[in-house]
Amino acid sequence: MTSHVAGKDQSPVYVDSGPGEKGYEETHIDLNSNLSAKIKNPLAGVPREKLLADVEEFARTHELEDITGLLQKGALVAQDPAEFETVEGLTDQERDSLRNEVIHKWRQPRSLYMTVILCSIGAAVQGWDQTGSNGANLSFPVEFGINDAQIINGVANPNYETNLWLVGLINAAPYIASAFLGCWLSDSLNNYFGRRGTIFFSAVFCLLSVIGSGCSQNWYQLFICRLLLGIGMGSKASTVPIYAAENVPAAIRGGLVMSWQMWTAFGIFLGFCANLAVYQVGPIAWRLQLGSAFIPAVPLVVGIYFCPESPRWYMKKGKYAKAYKSLVRLRNTPLQAARDLYYVHAQLMIEAAIIGQTNYAQRIIELFTIPRVRRATLASFTVMIAQQMCGINIIAFYSSSVFVQAGSSARTALLASFGFGLVNFVFAFPAVWTIDTFGRRALLLFTFPQMAWTPLAAGFCFFIPESSSAHLGLIALFIFLFAAFYSPGEGPVPFTYSAEVFPLSHREVGMSWAVATCLFWAAVLSLTWPRMVAAMTPTGTFGFYACLNLTAFAMIFFWVPETKQRTLEELDYVFAVPTRTHMSYQLTKALPYWINRYVKRDRTATLEPLYSFDKLASEQGRSKSVTGNASD
Numbered sequence: 001m002t003s004h005v006a007g008k009d010q011s012p013v014y015v016d017s018g019p020g021e022k023g024y025e026e027t028h029i030d031l032n033s034n035l036s037a038k039i040k041n042p043l044a045g046v047p048r049e050k051l052l053a054d055v056e057e058f059a060r061t062h063e064l065e066d067i068t069g070l071l072q073k074g075a076l077v078a079q080d081p082a083e084f085e086t087v088e089g090l091t092d093q094e095r096d097s098l099r100n101e102v103i104h105k106w107r108q109p110r111s112l113y114m115t116v117i118l119c120s121i122g123a124a125v126q127g128w129d130q131t132g133s134n135g136a137n138l139s140f141p142v143e144f145g146i147n148d149a150q151i152i153n154g155v156a157n158p159n160y161e162t163n164l165w166l167v168g169l170i171n172a173a174p175y176i177a178s179a180f181l182g183c184w185l186s187d188s189l190n191n192y193f194g195r196r197g198t199i200f201f202s203a204v205f206c207l208l209s210v211i212g213s214g215c216s217q218n219w220y221q222l223f224i225c226r227l228l229l230g231i232g233m234g235s236k237a238s239t240v241p242i243y244a245a246e247n248v249p250a251a252i253r254g255g256l257v258m259s260w261q262m263w264t265a266f267g268i269f270l271g272f273c274a275n276l277a278v279y280q281v282g283p284i285a286w287r288l289q290l291g292s293a294f295i296p297a298v299p300l301v302v303g304i305y306f307c308p309e310s311p312r313w314y315m316k317k318g319k320y321a322k323a324y325k326s327l328v329r330l331r332n333t334p335l336q337a338a339r340d341l342y343y344v345h346a347q348l349m350i351e352a353a354i355i356g357q358t359n360y361a362q363r364i365i366e367l368f369t370i371p372r373v374r375r376a377t378l379a380s381f382t383v384m385i386a387q388q389m390c391g392i393n394i395i396a397f398y399s400s401s402v403f404v405q406a407g408s409s410a411r412t413a414l415l416a417s418f419g420f421g422l423v424n425f426v427f428a429f430p431a432v433w434t435i436d437t438f439g440r441r442a443l444l445l446f447t448f449p450q451m452a453w454t455p456l457a458a459g460f461c462f463f464i465p466e467s468s469s470a471h472l473g474l475i476a477l478f479i480f481l482f483a484a485f486y487s488p489g490e491g492p493v494p495f496t497y498s499a500e501v502f503p504l505s506h507r508e509v510g511m512s513w514a515v516a517t518c519l520f521w522a523a524v525l526s527l528t529w530p531r532m533v534a535a536m537t538p539t540g541t542f543g544f545y546a547c548l549n550l551t552a553f554a555m556i557f558f559w560v561p562e563t564k565q566r567t568l569e570e571l572d573y574v575f576a577v578p579t580r581t582h583m584s585y586q587l588t589k590a591l592p593y594w595i596n597r598y599v600k601r602d603r604t605a606t607l608e609p610l611y612s613f614d615k616l617a618s619e620q621g622r623s624k625s626v627t628g629n630a631s632d
Contacts, residue, residue, distance in 0.1 A: 040573060042346040043079040051075055055342060062320035067338060074339030078346075094335045101336075105251045111329045115247055115307040119199060120263040122240050124296035125206045126233060127267025128274070130396045132210070132293050133171050133226075134417060135275030136286035137401055138410055141167050143286065144219040148530060164530040170219060171397055172526035173226035174233050179520030182234020187360055187508040189235055195243040195310045198235055200301065205232025207297035214291025222290075230519075238515045241499035242507055246310040247330050250567040252436060253500070261492035262432070265425040267296060268396060272421035275400070276414045312504055312568075315344060347569030351503045363509045373510070375561075375575045376501040380514035382559045383444070383494040386552035388521035390451050391545030392486050395420055395479060397526050405538060406475050407466040416476045423480045427487035439564040440493045444556045447489030452549035454482035459542030494518065500563050503572060558583045574611065585610045 043051065055075045059068040069089075077084045077098065084090070084098045100107050141148050146163040150156070157163070182202075189198040209229035216222035241260050245253055271293065278288040308330060314323035320341065327337035358366060367377045395402070399420055403413035434443060458478035464471040494514070502510030532541050561574050561582055589608060596605040 041079070042350055042569075043075065043343065046079065048076070051079060058342065058345065062318075064321060064324065067324070067334070070334055070338045071342055074335055074337075075342045077335070078339045078343040090335070094333055097333045097336060100332070101249070101251065105249075107332070108249070108252070109330060109332055111308065112248060112331075115330070116244050118299065118303045118307060119240050119243055120260050121296050121303075122199060122203060122206075122236050122300050123260045123263035124267030124270065125203075125293060125300070126237060127264040127269075127396075128271040128293040128296060129174060129206075129210065129229060129233065129267075130393070131268050131271025131275060131417075131421065132290045134271070134397055134400050135279060135289040135414060137167065137171070137398065138279075138286075138404070138413075139283075140170075140219075140222070140286040140290075143283065144222070146219055150534075161531070161534075164534060165527070166219065168527040168530045170223050170226060172523040173223050174230035175519040175523035175526060177227040177230025178234030178237070179230075179516045179523060182231040183238045183512040183516035183519065184234075185231065186235040186238035186512050187363070190239060190242075190313070190508045191360075194313055195239055195246070196304050196307060198239045199243065199304050202232040202234075202236035202239070203297050203300040203304065205229065206236065207294050207301060210293040210297075211291055214287040216287075234515060234519060237495070237519070238508070238511045241495045242511050243310055245496070245499040245568065246312040246507075247308075249331075250570075251565055253496075253568075260495045261487075262425075262428040265421075265428040265487060265491065267293075269418075269421035269425040270296075272414070272418040276418050279410065279414055311341070312344060315341075315348065316504055320345075343567075344569055347567075347572065348504060351505060351569075351572060358505070360509070363506055364513075366506065367510060367513055371578070372572060372576050373503065373506050375577075375579055376503075376506075376510060377513060378579065379560050379575070380494075380498040380501055380510065381517050382552075382555045383440075383490075383497050384514045384518040385521055386444075386448075386556060387490055387494045387518055388525055389545070389548040389552045390448070390486065390490055391455055391525075391542075391548065392483070392490070393522050393525050394529050394541075394545070395483070398529055399479070401530075402479075402533075402538065403472070403476070405533070406462065406472050408472050412472070416472070416479075419476065420479060420483055423483045424487050424491070427484045428491055429488075431488040431492040434488060435492060435496065436564055439562045440497050441556070441560055441562045443489040444493055444560065445553065447485045448549050448553040448556065450485040451482055451490065452546045452553070454478050454485065455542040455549075456546035458482065459539040459546070462537070462539045497560075497563060500568060501571060501575060504568070558586055577610070582610065 046054070052072050052075075055072045056068055059065050059071050064071065073087060073089055073094075076087045077090075081098075085095065090098075141163065146159070146166045147157060148160070148163045148167045150160050186198060189201055193201065205228060209225050209232065212225040213222055213229070216225055244260065271289075274292045275289050278285050278292075281288060308326040309322070311323040311326040311330070314320070314326060324337060324341050327340055328334055331337045331340065366373055368374055399417040400410075400413045403416045404410065408416065431443070455478070458475050461471065461474040461478065464474065466472075498511055498514035499507075529541070532544075536544065559579065559582075561577070563571055563574065566574065589610075593605055593607040596602040597607075
């Protein structure tokens with residue numbers, strides 16, 4: 001028999017006084033208004049007999065009776081991870097695997113790594129498509145009679161301004177289609193076909209549309225093909241990071257999910273390589289530059305069905321037996337798979353209490369009406385729009401044009417763009433380790449000030465006479481420094497972060513919102529850059545983006561909570577903290593601490609944490625005990 005007692009800042013308190021059991025009180029944090037800023041293990045405090053009975057009922061309901069004992073051991077481990085050594089019935093292999101989660105966290109099954117790597121290859125398509133148009137911008141406008149040069153053969157171009165907008169529109173086409181169609185299709189595609197099916201769908205579009213771009217006979221056809229490319233890009237970018245985030249353990253989720261950005265950077269680099277390799281082929285150079293982006297789509301189309309489906313997607317559909325089979329492939333032991341299955345299930349039951357079942361239109365509305373979801377919507381919007389505000393894509397889309405405007409030849413411009421791509425790729429690697437060590441928020445707050453002064457410096461270098469050897473060299477240097485700061489910070493964080501922050505019920509539509517935000521503003525940037533640089537000069541435009549970087553820094557400081565090393569379900573509690581509480585803490589506690597510690601050099605300055613993690617002390621104890629056991 002269960003009674004309900006309402007509590008302040010908490011959901012109902014359940015008091016179980018069933019027969020044969022001592023009554024107990026289980027308090028859940030209110031996931032719409034977590035004023036205490038606590039993060040709670042949903043299994044903590046449940047009596048052993050009650051927990052085992054609940055697991056037995058769970059196994060019977062979901063046709064998992066054959067692993068009931070394993071599920072019960074997993075639930076006992078999940079209830080208090082620090083005390084797993086005391087759980088009866090664990091084998092030596094199981095105990096070793098649980099210890100290795102702390103001391104060897106990167107020791108994961110091959111199928112987990114293969115899944116993340118293969119799916120992240122999809123990101124290479126994204127990067128290659130961006131840079132294919134970068135090189136093609138030097139020639140396809142002339143081919144299609146929309147030359148965007150101001151002077152042609154010593155005569156003023158009468159269609160100069162119109163052609164600037166047309167070239168910008170063609171470059172923006174994939175992002176327009178992504179923002180208004182591709183991203184928003186992903187919710188329905190995921191609902192009916194799963195994560196793998198959606199990735200396959202998007203890969204087919206990315207494969208065929210770029211081939212069509214290379215075969216276009218006029219700018220109308222090229223525009224249409226790039227719109228079709230946007231459908232694939234949007235649904236892929238909305239799904240791949242979610243798929244990776246749902247498959248990997250919390251301790252290394254950031255490092256593995258950010259491979260999306262690393263492979264995007266790799267695709268950008270390969271695109272610049274292709275641009276440079278074929279630029280002298282002649283009139284078909286731009287066709288090869290656009291069409292070559294089909295290459296990374298091929299292994300994605302072929303390989304995706306060799307990967308396991310997302311366990312959380314199966315659980316969302318009530319297919320727990322299949323979810324367990326996927327987890328067995330993605331974890332080192334069946335015990336860890338059983339533990340994660342039941343722990344995620346327990347948290348999903350709490351989520352369901354505040355969200356329930358809704359249709360697609362309702363879920364879009366609830367992005368802005370349910371407090372817990374609304375805070376995730378704001379945070380994901382912030383990191384995604386900041387990726388465009390920083391100005392990285394003016395380089396990814398138009399670097400060759402920028403260097404030509406700086407006085408370089410086409411070959412030199414492509415070489416300089418190749419250097420940008422290389423820097424962007426190489427400096428993405430540190431984020432594999434730093435994103436889960438320093439955290440998403442810390443990386444953003446460190447790198448954005450650096451991304452403000454570097455484009456400003458590049459803009460001022462345009463004042464150096466073109467006859468000076470320092471002119472082009474310094475412009476390239478500051479653009480490369482800008483890329484070096486971007487790649488480990490604002491590069492990997494937005495897609496990783498947005499894939500984490502939404503509850504399972506709203507994860508697809510939330511990611512659609514986030515990616516649509518990013519790609520819509522990428523479209524705006526791509527469309528407006530040719531006209532902006534003509535009206536404001538390169539110096540003025542680079543200065544404009546430097547100011548936007550400072551604006552983005554302030555937005556991140558106030559609106560973006562940290563998510564590192566928490567499970568996807570534990571983040572429900574982080575985003576249950578009211579935005580005003582988070583902003584007040586940053587302004588009254590974090591900012592004075594930073595000033596005292598790093599400006600005034602006060603070594604005694606301390607910062608009281610905003611969040612109190614119920615499991616924090618036990619996790620620290622577990623780490624110490626595991627390390628001690630390993631050294632014995």
